Amino acid sequence: MTGLRWGILATGGIAHAFTSDLQTAGLDVAAVGSRSAGSAQRFADEFGIARAHGSYDDLAADPDVDIVYIATPHPAHAENAIAMLEAGKHVLVEKPFTLTAAEAAAVRDVARRTGLLAMEAMWTRYLPHMVRVRTLIADGALGEVRTVFADHTQQITDDPTHRLNDLELGGGALLDLGIYPVSFAWDILGAPTTVRAVARLAETGADAEVATVMTHGSGALSTTVSSSRAAGPNSAHIVGTRARIDIDRVWYTPTTFRLTAPDGTVLEEYASDVDGRGMQYQALAAERLIAEGRVDSDLLPLDESVAIMGTLDDIRAQIGVHYPQEA
Template sequence: MSLFPTTLPPAEAIPLRGGPVLRWGVLAPGRIAGGFVWALHQHTDQRVHAVASRAPERASRFAAAYGIPRVHESYEQLVADPQVDIVYVASPHSEHKRQALLAIAAGKHVLVEKPLALSASEARDIARAAHAAGVFAMEALWSRFLPQTLLIEQLLREGVLGDVQLVMADFGGRFDFDPEGRVFNPALGGGALLDIGIYPIWFAHFALGAPPRVHATGSLTQTGVDAQAALVLSYATGAQALLHTTVLAETPQEAVIAGTHARLQLDSRFFAPSGFTLKAARSDQRLRWTDTSGIHGSEGLAYQAAAVARHIAEGHTESPLHPLERSIAVLETIDAARGQLGASGRDGGSAR
């Protein structure tokens, strides 16, 4: 019988300053890109040197807002810029593969916003191209690099929770319906699963690995993309993951990992800097961990930028923490769920 720990180990954190520095270029400056650049400039030594947009005036406004010295009139010009080491792709999902391949073909490292692509098939194309070119490529799954995630990984590795039997996670938000917008437009990779559902699905993969069986139920919007989905992921060990995502209502946005020795419950917005409670099984013993870094919300994007710089300096072409194989496996789960729901969209491959 495992003894419940008296204290939690100190949380490791990826150093945000003092390490290798990359010169970043940003493709498709929008809200997500703005949050990334702000966090990067505010909390790390990394710097954005160039930006490009299909609308040059938009790129100019973005550059002025974030102190970026170079504005390019096309994506092709940016990826050819010798002052850029790595390209951050922040476009709608439908453009991820094309823009990632553009950067890779120019010999640039690439960080692609989640999801890596519209489907596992497209993600494999990106991985093959990056491997062939010998450049670094990663999906920007920022939650993987937060201090809380590194600590949870340690607890799982040391068997503090025992055998994990159940993972539960949800992420729902209320989005105003816009048939032409990114969330609801099939041509842009719309739908809950690809947009915010990737967080609970990734979390289940993080805790339990890729599932051999996926069962999904849910509903579609009038544009044919998935409005909400409930997933059961089943594993050979008997473990399960119960996941939910929706664009119709705000949900608690919490997550739980339940094992034979203890249960770990993450606070709301489990995918952002927050905290968790570890409770012993069949006992009132519990331990509390809270992120005291002062980094809140999307400021946590800083950790992945610093991690990428260190990975590249160490000679990696993939992240040891979030390899391309994990991104592909998560998209395989999403492919399966979207296929079972009958969701429409340009997915670059068939759902299984």
């Protein structure tokens, strides 16, 4: 253990899941902050956290907090992350990193000025099965990777007042769900060289379904689909000239996969053995980086998080989704 003391900013569902996994891994959760003192205290009582702050400013001022997990809705990520960085705290920011690439760049610039870690909480990249997937690709088990397919499709709600359908709250399937397969394509194939996107918009103007086709530097293609109105397979596939990897439902969580030869022979089967949901792996990675005196992730560098937000900006421009907060 590194001795780092975690603060949790906001008390919603994702904060509950993350805090549970932190404690499963034996990490030190020292404080929680909410806009409501009552909500902070209830959260603290649930998890046995010593200090509950009734404002984000009080959490930022807490001298016994070293790193803060930002768990607010994504339109608030940039403001919250910058406030914590300015207060001398490292930050792990829930995905998507921010609302736009411009906001992401602003967070990056403050992190670099302050010399602190700012890392996107794209927890999938740190999961053991994804570590093995990248190792197989690097070792040449797939040959030349030609295509990547992934979907993140859920039947959530068509309620126009729900945050997922509210543009004021950064609503839309793309930023909440599509960030996973888009980031996955980046992870496996690198930056896209061209992006094509189509969508079906909800009554509120938020995107309900989005599909993308991207080309990448090697010439490989990726396709992604995200939806908040219908549940699909939620699987992912990486196809190479020597073999393919089929990652089972739900591909972005601890799961199973198979390495399969073109003739159908299964060359390897992998099954995850993970305590909890698996969100602790990103936290452990953040702690290791800080212990080593590093302030950028090797699996998801800050510049890449900014660039991925640029890809999402490009997709939104193509499908006609514009947030009121944008200039």
